[in-house]
Amino acid sequence: MPWPLYLALKQLFPSGRRLPFFTIISIMGVGLGVALMLVSTSVMGGFGHQIKTMIIDTQGEVQIRGRSPMEATAAVESAIAGVPAVAASSPYAQGVVMLEYGHRPAFPVIQGFDLARIRQVIPLNRYMTAGSLDDLDDDSVILSSLLAGSLGVNVGDKLDLYTPLMLERMKRNEVLLPREVRVAGIFRIGHQQLDSSTVLCSLRLMQDLYGLRQMVHGYNVRLKPGADPDAAVAALNRVLPPVARALTWFEANADFQAVLSFERNMIFFLLTFIVVVAAFSITSSLLVTVVRKTREIGLLGAMGGRARSVAACFCFQGLFIGVGGTVAGLGLGFLLLHYRNAAVHFIASFTMGQDVFEKFYQFSNLPAYTETKDVVIIVVFSVIASTLAGLIPAWRAAKLKPVEALRSE
Amino acid sequence: MSNPATVLRASGLRKNYPSGDRVLEVLSGVDLTVAAGESVSIRGESGSGKSTLLNILAGLDRPDAGELFWADEAAHQLSLGDLTARRGRFLGMVFQSYYLIPELDAFANVLMGARVIGGVGAAERARTAALLKRVGLAERGHHLPSQLSGGERQRVAVARALMNRPHVILADEPTGNLDERTGDSIVELLLGVCAEEKAALVLVTHNPAHAKKTARQLLLRDGRFAATL
Ligand SMILES: Nc1ncnc2c1ncn2[C@@H]1O[C@H](COP(=O)(O)OP(=O)(O)OP(=O)(O)O)[C@@H](O)[C@H]1O
């Protein structure tokens, strides 16, 4: 073992003595930074993952959108089914309607699905909280939970639906009466945006409401397990007529995803400063060490140790603190992630109570999803920052002339 | 060239330090020849330049003028870096304040002498054990410097200086921090081991009794060696 490496190890972990304070504090500093970065990116990643699941569960992995309403011809259908990665597809049409219950109005987004095929694409059953998907027919709708709650509607109640088609007819002095529909069920996805204001109905009802005749707005597509969405989209776009375009779930929600990833990167960026601060504290402690050990550094020169080896000794100390801190931080981070729900519930029970907490944050369990890529970035970053922290002290040590070092008091 | 039996030869060494707007002339033409295995003592008042001379002999500092030979090698023509690379094998140093590395036990401190200039193997470990035994610390190898007395620490430092079988030991007031009896024993030890190891010894000391024990005694005064004691 080269002596700078040996001496660096011995100075951090002297044999037969307690760990020096410097070692413990430095490793803890880096470790805390690493643990926080790991926990926060994992939790952010968990939310992202949860949202991805919700989006895929409500839209399919791939969406085909018509630039304008498109004819759901057998040619289009067989083109979609002909792509090997496609497991199932289901046409949809969507728009905005006015809903009235009692004298309370609402303006939800309405989506019409082909009732015979939708189940193969979207596991809606999983999200039903009242009623049943099986009861849905051409004279009924399913409401999202928050919408149903705000209107005070229950399964079996009757609502009036008004559509933009009525305005058009009115211009031609025709009157189209609102459509009375029955509430067949209520669903809850578990995400504010998706739960707030959505109505589901049959494709035929939607086509009636919007005067679409046999046309649809697009298709939701489910891929075979393990299929690559990007490749599937490329394959679909080769066979689809020019009026339609396929998008992955990610592209279809690009704005939303951009906000999510911006938040994630921002938090990551801010937390890197914890490690930077820890690195600065390593620098200052090592600088103190250089001053304290001036005469030993002179002695190493007197014994034939080169200046660059002396410098290497301090760089190694930074590196070891970085590696030790990173390992400790990953350990602590994964431990925290493992017990995250207990921790959250514990804190919540102290500060606001469990029910208040769930009401405000819309989740009862903290999700976590750790990406290998993030772990690699955290490890590389913290080790590099700690090693750099040793550079200034190393440079100071290398600059010391042995004669002057030995003479210093 | 120099006689092969000459291990250290300096001629016309000069060293000035700037002091305000004047210069402080510390060494003004020092000549010194040390034969292999010879012991030499250097005395002189405080501030007479003994440490300055020793550092120049050790290649830690450069003279303003003069020549220095380490055996056959013209040390005054080498850079400080090259001197450092050769120093570990050519000479060993002992200081007043021991300068042991506090994180290493006695054994590791001695072995450090070998580590700094190369690898350590079974041979180096065996030599370390033998040296510790020779300086009377066979049982104390696992003790840290903080667990040793001043005299014991200096013994460890002596063993460390001898680790790489140097041609010369340069000792700068090695007894300065020790009581008289301990100091005597350290000087005895230095003389004894150097003789056994066939290393020359240059001993800087204030103690006339210690000086007398060396084969040759020199007095540094006014920047050069005085003709008589
Ligand atoms: N780097 C320096 N800059 C300026 N003056 C110096 C420097 N190093 C040594 N001196 C001066 O050189 C003179 C000789 O110093 P040196 O340490 O060699 O004396 P010494 O004989 O070893 O004294 P002592 O017996 O007290 O150890 C002193 O006057 C000292 O102040």
Ligand SMILES: [Mg+2]
């Ligand atoms: Mg001195």
